[in-house]
Amino acid sequence: MALIVQKFGGSSVANAERVMNVASIVADTYNAGNSVVVVVSAQGDTTDDLLDKANEINPKHSKRELDMLLSAGEQISIALLAMALEKLGCPVISLLGWQAGFNTNKNYTTARIKKIDTERVSSELDNKKIVVVAGFQGINKYDDITTLGRGGSDTSAVALAAALHADKCQIFTDVEGVYTTDPRKVPNAKKLQEITYDEMLELATLGAQVLNNRSVEMAKKYHVELEVLSSLKRVPGTIVKEATTLEKMLIRGVTKDSHVARVSVIALPDTPGIAFKLFSKLAAKNINVDIILQSVGRDGTKDITFTVDKDNAEHAKSAVLEAFPNMTDENFVIDSDIAKISVVGAGMETHPGTASQMFEALFEAGINIQMISTSEIKISVLVDAKDADKAVHAVHNEFFSED
Ligand code: ADP
Ligand code: ASP
Ligand code: MG
Numbered sequence: 001m002a003l004i005v006q007k008f009g010g011s012s013v014a015n016a017e018r019v020m021n022v023a024s025i026v027a028d029t030y031n032a033g034n035s036v037v038v039v040v041s042a043q044g045d046t047t048d049d050l051l052d053k054a055n056e057i058n059p060k061h062s063k064r065e066l067d068m069l070l071s072a073g074e075q076i077s078i079a080l081l082a083m084a085l086e087k088l089g090c091p092v093i094s095l096l097g098w099q100a101g102f103n104t105n106k107n108y109t110t111a112r113i114k115k116i117d118t119e120r121v122s123s124e125l126d127n128k129k130i131v132v133v134a135g136f137q138g139i140n141k142y143d144d145i146t147t148l149g150r151g152g153s154d155t156s157a158v159a160l161a162a163a164l165h166a167d168k169c170q171i172f173t174d175v176e177g178v179y180t181t182d183p184r185k186v187p188n189a190k191k192l193q194e195i196t197y198d199e200m201l202e203l204a205t206l207g208a209q210v211l212n213n214r215s216v217e218m219a220k221k222y223h224v225e226l227e228v229l230s231s232l233k234r235v236p237g238t239i240v241k242e243a244t245t246l247e248k249m250l251i252r253g254v255t256k257d258s259h260v261a262r263v264s265v266i267a268l269p270d271t272p273g274i275a276f277k278l279f280s281k282l283a284a285k286n287i288n289v290d291i292i293l294q295s296v297g298r299d300g301t302k303d304i305t306f307t308v309d310k311d312n313a314e315h316a317k318s319a320v321l322e323a324f325p326n327m328t329d330e331n332f333v334i335d336s337d338i339a340k341i342s343v344v345g346a347g348m349e350t351h352p353g354t355a356s357q358m359f360e361a362l363f364e365a366g367i368n369i370q371m372i373s374t375s376e377i378k379i380s381v382l383v384d385a386k387d388a389d390k391a392v393h394a395v396h397n398e399f400f401s402e403d
Helices: 016-031 046-057 063-087 119-126 153-163 197-205 213-221 274-284 310-323 346-350 354-364 385-400
Strands: 003-008 035-040 092-095 102-104 113-116 130-134 137-139 145-147 168-173 194-196 226-230 238-241 253-257 260-269 292-294 301-309 332-335 338-344 371-375 378-384
Touching: 003 016, 003 153, 016 035, 016 063, 035 063, 035 119, 035 153, 046 063, 063 092, 063 130, 063 137, 063 145, 092 119, 113 153, 119 130, 130 153, 153 168, 153 213, 194 197, 197 213, 197 238, 197 253, 197 338, 213 226, 253 385, 260 274, 260 310, 260 338, 274 301, 274 310, 301 310, 310 332, 338 385, 354 378, 354 385, 378 385
Parallel strands: 003 035, 003 168, 035 130, 092 130, 102 137, 168 226, 194 238
Antiparallel strands: 102 113, 137 145, 226 238, 253 338, 260 301, 260 332, 292 301, 338 378, 371 378
């Protein structure tokens, strides 16, 4: 007998039929003699709908009240799934995040899990109950409900699996596993049997929505082996695990991230300490910077260009203006019509031609590269938003075409 944590995303519980389908997967696992903890997300587009409702009433709502609202989505799902399991004759109990012991830091809407008190869940399991837990939520030191950020139910599931020392953590979703790129956008994307934590972390951070990046970080830290699989088709999925037993692949996947903006700061003084002044200001404002490019100094000035999350572009400009009060609008060019296309694979570390192969594919597709950044296991390029899908296809074809 094993202890298994199963997580089901929003589309897997979108309507009554889907909820019954999930219940039958859970019941089969339980009836096979396992202890089962289930983590669920809000149904379908519920979280987006709740956000719209909040903005309709008051776009300047407080984050505390937003968390109170958004957490209701998962509350609906746990109760419905528990009722579905009752219908199948299974002993079951649903628990909200705080009832399941999820303690978070105080940050509303982007809370981080600090610890999970597992007593309640463990005692329900001891009583042979299936425990259905609301994902994406916890409680902070003020006894207020918090949420973990979009896609946070994956993190709830992995954290619970780690805290309970579960034998398995299965992430059920609406595709059959992790693919070489988004299978909904690129029909010849291939399902991966296995992927390392590090590669999955890069893919998730660079735009592959299938797993939330914090969940992968946590899985790696606590050695929780994950399986990503379909809730609709009972076939093996993708295993996410340590690198040791995994064959290195040159490229494991291709991603697109459209949530980026490029900020150019023009005609900064070409003197020492300028980059330090600029980026320390951004850091102090908690603005995450990704790709950085500095031009060669000329006539006493230089330009610095960097990318940030789209939502942070204007904050970044204000921060730079604080650091350099003599600058004006003329010194800035902000472009939000861009996308970051990346290839990820541990094999590229020992294979020098990968970057040029990617650039050639983009050249042949007539796509201009604006910026480039690389690490040991990834190469990212910035392109015009209008070219983004074409770029994903071209790069994916280059590395994964049949012939
Ligand atoms: P859930 O509601 O189950 O959490 P998500 O919508 O968050 O599901 O994530 C699943 C989606 O991720 C898929 O429908 C797919 O379109 C998208 N996706 C993006 N990149 C990938 C990838 N490399 N492999 C699999 N799915 C991907
Ligand atoms: N319901 C939340 C969201 O839509 C959490 C999740 O689905 O993981 O972001
Ligand atoms: Mg998700």
